[in-house]
Amino acid sequence: MLVSIAVLVALVVDGMDLQMLALALPSLSADFALTGLSAGALGTYTLVGMGIGGALSGWLADQVGRVRVLRWSVLTFTVFTTVIAWCDAYWQIAAMRLLSGFGIGAVYTVGTLLAAEYVPMRVRTTVLGTLQAGWSIGFVVAALLAAYLLPRFGWRPLFACAFVPGVVALVLLWRVPEPPSWVAARGSVRAEAVRTRPLAALFADSSVRRTLLLWTVATVALQFGYYGANTWLPSYLVSDLGLNTQSMGWFVASTYAMTIVGKVVCGWLGDVLGRRAVWVSAGLLTAAYVPFLIYAATPANVPWLLLLYGFLYAAPYAVNSTYLAESFPSGLRGTAVAVSYNLGRIGAAASPLLIGLAASTYSIGYGIALLGVAYAICALVPGLFIRERMYDPNRLEPDAAQEVEGVASPRA
Numbered sequence: 298m299l300v301s302i303a304v305l306v307a308l309v310v311d312g313m314d315l316q317m318l319a320l321a322l323p324s325l326s327a328d329f330a331l332t333g334l335s336a337g338a339l340g341t342y343t344l345v346g347m348g349i350g351g352a353l354s355g356w357l358a359d360q361v362g363r364v365r366v367l368r369w370s371v372l373t374f375t376v377f378t379t380v381i382a383w384c385d386a387y388w389q390i391a392a393m394r395l396l397s398g399f400g401i402g403a404v405y406t407v408g409t410l411l412a413a414e415y416v417p418m419r420v421r422t423t424v425l426g427t428l429q430a431g432w433s434i435g436f437v438v439a440a441l442l443a444a445y446l447l448p449r450f451g452w453r454p455l456f457a458c459a460f461v462p463g464v465v466a467l468v469l470l471w472r473v474p475e476p477p478s479w480v481a482a483r484g485s486v487r488a489e490a491v492r493t494r495p496l497a498a499l500f501a502d503s504s505v506r507r508t509l510l511l512w513t514v515a516t517v518a519l520q521f522g523y524y525g526a527n528t529w530l531p532s533y534l535v536s537d538l539g540l541n542t543q544s545m546g547w548f549v550a551s552t553y554a555m556t557i558v559g560k561v562v563c564g565w566l567g568d569v570l571g572r573r574a575v576w577v578s579a580g581l582l583t584a585a586y587v588p589f590l591i592y593a594a595t596p597a598n599v600p601w602l603l604l605l606y607g608f609l610y611a612a613p614y615a616v617n618s619t620y621l622a623e624s625f626p627s628g629l630r631g632t633a634v635a636v637s638y639n640l641g642r643i644g645a646a647a648s649p650l651l652i653g654l655a656a657s658t659y660s661i662g663y664g665i666a667l668l669g670v671a672y673a674i675c676a677l678v679p680g681l682f683i684r685e686r687m688y689d690p691n692r693l694e695p696d697a698a699q700e701v702e703g704v705a706s707p708r709a
Contacts, residue, residue, distance in 0.1 A: 312435025337653025346398020348642030354403035355635020373400030375463025409618035426564015426615035440550035516641025522671035525648030555607030563615035579612035580676025
């Protein structure tokens with residue numbers, strides 16, 4: 298229980314810090330006279346930092362422990378996000394977003410992995426889907442703060458709000474122990490290979506290599522769609538639909554409130570119907586709905602359309618952590634999960650820039666509509682090629698993959 302609460306709070310703060318930039322982007326653009334491309338680049342700097350930090354954190358988590366890396370990650374993004382409140386130049390904000398991104402990416406990668414190694418398989422997606430809702434809770438908190446602070450005080454107090462919840466997360470993480478499966482696997486042959494030659498260890502096993510490459514393709518598509526929508530949806534509401542910043546904040550908050558419902562419900566369905574079935578359904582439904590939303594939205598109906606959008610577009614994340622963690626054996630799980638997921642941030646880093654370019658040339662709505670294609674790719678790659686429940690992160694398997702109950706080992 299302590300582990301779940303600590304990871305939940307860390308993810309709340311993580312999501313809150315990530316969303317602050319998207320909500321403050323219209324105000325930052327006005328204050329610094331930013332073009333669509335330079336505004337989108339701020340999101341890209343964050344996502345580049347998240348990719349580097351997330352990938353390194355997985356290897357470090359296999360070497361020194363999940364909990365230790367998680368603590369340092371929370372400290373990193375809390376400090377650098379708070380400092381943005383005192384920045385006076387575009388390059389300063391860009392640098393802080395890059396540095397805070399190291400911690401934001403690491404918290405997501407290691408926090409969800411830590412939880413997966415504690416929670417039993419029979420309820421894993423239910424619990425991890427609920428923990429994933431922590432990110433959405435953070436988005437809602439950030440949106441509510443933005444609705445109050447941006448019209449009255451501007452963007453600086455919004456970033457200063459990151460400090461207190463970050464400290465709370467660090468206090469909760471202080472007493473969390475390392476998972477038994479990591480302790481048992483740390484001296485294994487596989488773990489030693491990852492320590493000395495991490496990439497060679499990942500590619501030595503044909504099953505691990507194939508799964509790693511497939512998940513990389515899937516997460517490139519997932520993050521292209523997800524982060525592109527996250528970064529530009531608030532700006533779309535303001536510029537294309539003509540909403541003011543206060544209304545934008547409330548509408549975004551309601552959207553993210555529905556992502557909480559979507560993640561909890563889809564997490565539960567992942568345990569009932571299977572990880573793959575929920576992943577494919579959520580991805581394809583989102584792929585169809587995103588262009589419909591942009592085509593049909595008006596100032597009058599957009600609050601209602603955004604509710605269903607909120608339920609759908611983050612739903613793949615309800616099963617992502619479980620599906621991904623169960624795809625790799627212990628000893629190299631942290632490294633494999635981190636590499637496959639964080640290489641996917643290539644899509645996340647490219648998405649704000651490409652949508653910003655489309656916004657400058659055509660409209661934000663046109664760019665966001667293209668995200669539907671990314672969600673379709675994200676749904677189909679694991680759906681067609683990656684089996685679920687290949688490994689059980691609760692199993693103590695220091696040297697070799699073990700069969701998960703009722704599921705054959707990938708080597709079989």
